[in-house]
Amino acid sequence: MITRFETYLRTHTSLSDEDIERIASAAMPRSLRRNELLLQQDQVCRYKTFIINGLLRTFGRVADGSEYILQFSPENSWALDAESYDRETPSVFNIAAVEQSELLLWNKADFDRLLTDIPELQALSRQLISRSNYSSRQRLFTALSATSEEKYEDFTRTFPHLLARLPLHLIAAYLGISLKTLTRIRHAQLHR
Amino acid sequence: MITRFETYLRTHTSLSDEDIERIASAAMPRSLRRNELLLQQDQVCRYKTFIINGLLRTFGRVADGSEYILQFSPENSWALDAESYDRETPSVFNIAAVEQSELLLWNKADFDRLLTDIPELQALSRQLISRSNYSSRQRLFTALSATSEEKYEDFTRTFPHLLARLPLHLIAAYLGISLKTLTRIRHAQLHR
Numbered sequence: 001m002i003t004r005f006e007t008y009l010r011t012h013t014s015l016s017d018e019d020i021e022r023i024a025s026a027a028m029p030r031s032l033r034r035n036e037l038l039l040q041q042d043q044v045c046r047y048k049t050f051i052i053n054g055l056l057r058t059f060g061r062v063a064d065g066s067e068y069i070l071q072f073s074p075e076n077s078w079a080l081d082a083e084s085y086d087r088e089t090p091s092v093f094n095i096a097a098v099e100q101s102e103l104l105l106w107n108k109a110d111f112d113r114l115l116t117d118i119p120e121l122q123a124l125s126r127q128l129i130s131r132s133n134y135s136s137r138q139r140l141f142t143a144l145s146a147t148s149e150e151k152y153e154d155f156t157r158t159f160p161h162l163l164a165r166l167p168l169h170l171i172a173a174y175l176g177i178s179l180k181t182l183t184r185i186r187h188a189q190l191h192r
Numbered sequence: 193m194i195t196r197f198e199t200y201l202r203t204h205t206s207l208s209d210e211d212i213e214r215i216a217s218a219a220m221p222r223s224l225r226r227n228e229l230l231l232q233q234d235q236v237c238r239y240k241t242f243i244i245n246g247l248l249r250t251f252g253r254v255a256d257g258s259e260y261i262l263q264f265s266p267e268n269s270w271a272l273d274a275e276s277y278d279r280e281t282p283s284v285f286n287i288a289a290v291e292q293s294e295l296l297l298w299n300k301a302d303f304d305r306l307l308t309d310i311p312e313l314q315a316l317s318r319q320l321i322s323r324s325n326y327s328s329r330q331r332l333f334t335a336l337s338a339t340s341e342e343k344y345e346d347f348t349r350t351f352p353h354l355l356a357r358l359p360l361h362l363i364a365a366y367l368g369i370s371l372k373t374l375t376r377i378r379h380a381q382l383h384r
Contacts, residue, residue, distance in 0.1 A: 060333050068337040070329060083326040093333075129321060134275040136328035137262060141252050141285075143335040144368030145260040176336030 002027070004052050005104055008076050012124060019118050026114060027104035032056075032097035038079070039095040045084035047105040051075050054101025055165060059173065060093045069174040072098070072162060078128060098170065143176060151175045152185050194219070196244050197296055200268050204316060211310050218306060219296035224248075224289035230271070231287040237276035239297040243267050246293025247357060251365065252285045261366040264290070264354060270320060290362065335368060343367045344377050 002024045009020050027050070032038060038056065039045050049056075056073040058081065070093065073079035084091035085108060106114070115122045142154055155175060156163060163171075172182040194216045201212050219242070224230060230248065231237050241248075248265040250273065262285065265271035276283035277300060298306070307314045334346055347367060348355060355363075364374040 060337065062337045066337075068333060070332060070336075082322065083329070086322060092330075126318070129325060130274065130278060133321060133325050133328065136325065136332060137275070138284075140262060140328060140332050140335060141260060143332060144262075145252065145254045145258075 002029075002104075004076075005050055008050070013120055015118070015120050019120070023114055023118070023121060024104075026110045027106055030103045030105050032101045032103065034097055034100055037094060037096045038103070039081060039084075039091055039093070041092060041094050042090045043084075044088050045081040045091050045095075047080065047107055048085070048111050049079045049095075050104045051077055051079060052102040052104060054103075055098040055162070056095055056101060056103075057098050057170065057174075058093055058095050067173050068176060069170060072159070072166075072174065074162065082129070082132075099165065148175070148177045148181050149185055151177065152182065194296075196268075197242055200242070205312050207310070207312050211312070215306055215310070215313060216296075218302045219298055222295045222297050224293045224295065226289055226292055229286060229288045230295070231273060231276075231283055231285070233284060233286050234282045235276075236280050237273040237283050237287075239272065239299055240277070240303050241265075241271045241287075242296045243269055243271060244294040244296060246295075247290040247354070248287055248293060248295075249290050249362065249366075250285055250287050259365050260368060261362060264351070264358075264366065266354065274321070274324075291357065340367070340369045340373050341377055343369065344374065 005024055005027070006020050009015055009023065015023075030038075032054070038047075038049065041061070051073050053075050055075070056079045057069050058071040058073070058079060059067045059069045061067055071079070079095055081091040081093050081095070083089070084093075088108070115125060142151060146154065152171075152175060155171065168182055168186075169179050172179045175182065197216055197219070198212050201207055201215065207215075222230075224246070230239075230241065233253070243265050245267050247267075248271045249261050250263040250265070250271060251259045251261045253259055263271070271287055273283040273285050273287070275281070276285075280300075307317060334343060338346065344363075344367060347363065360374055360378075361371050364371045367374065
């Protein structure tokens, strides 16, 4: 597990072996079964999480219990509720496993210390925050402006590797459309 | 104009008079008439912009020409397309004035130098990026999950001070609903 994370760091940074070793050794491994929660609404998000294997989803619920998905986090990416983590306030979102997943977790105090001591980790962290900002804007624009068909097409273009791994109701919950609408769109595509 | 910006910095940071003076003196004042563009799609966003007076909107257009608004930036806030600015790539969005506006602009080279030299400005900048991240997530969740009525109610709660300053078609373009739907919602509210 640690080896995969080290490979990720070597690919995305020019951190020294020593720093990589230090970052990796501060992590706690954790497994999640399918549908198991990593973060539950009203809890404080206490960990930075890196996904070694598997797939997580970050989602919120509305009053009637239905779920809307903000983000999918596959292997070699990170998941957290940044606002809850940064401010140490209860989260309004949940994070759960779509598939059996293997994770690395850092608690905030440990990760903050690493950020202070290792400027290049801080640079990576800022880069990730910026990218998340760019893609949130783009996604918001799509959510506001696109038809259901366009949303689905955008999804298949952006996440071709996730399509086969996701049950349809989770894709619908990510697009903010009903399962019925999604089924109709896919049916129409097949018959085109 | 500069005085207002200095007051903003004094309120939100504990920067020294000297640093505030240095940041302010690197800014270029600019006025925008109502509907005048600050950034046009396909241009590179070359400036960090602080709004002294007035109101800007950041928006994108879809193929049929209709406009969807990502953000309103009133006085005492900032506006830019972060992705275009950071990467120096053509923007997919536009920024225009909703009202006659007075702005301060910093070009990227100057602002980057200030960030390097003044750690507390960097801290403010990171804080603003984080906040923008939090509110994008919350807004995305509302866009995905809320009914048109809930979207409008959320808007009136979040931006009570903007309601009277915005023509209805711009509120509709921010909510991602049609002007007709918005008019119906407001009519129903008045008769409740």
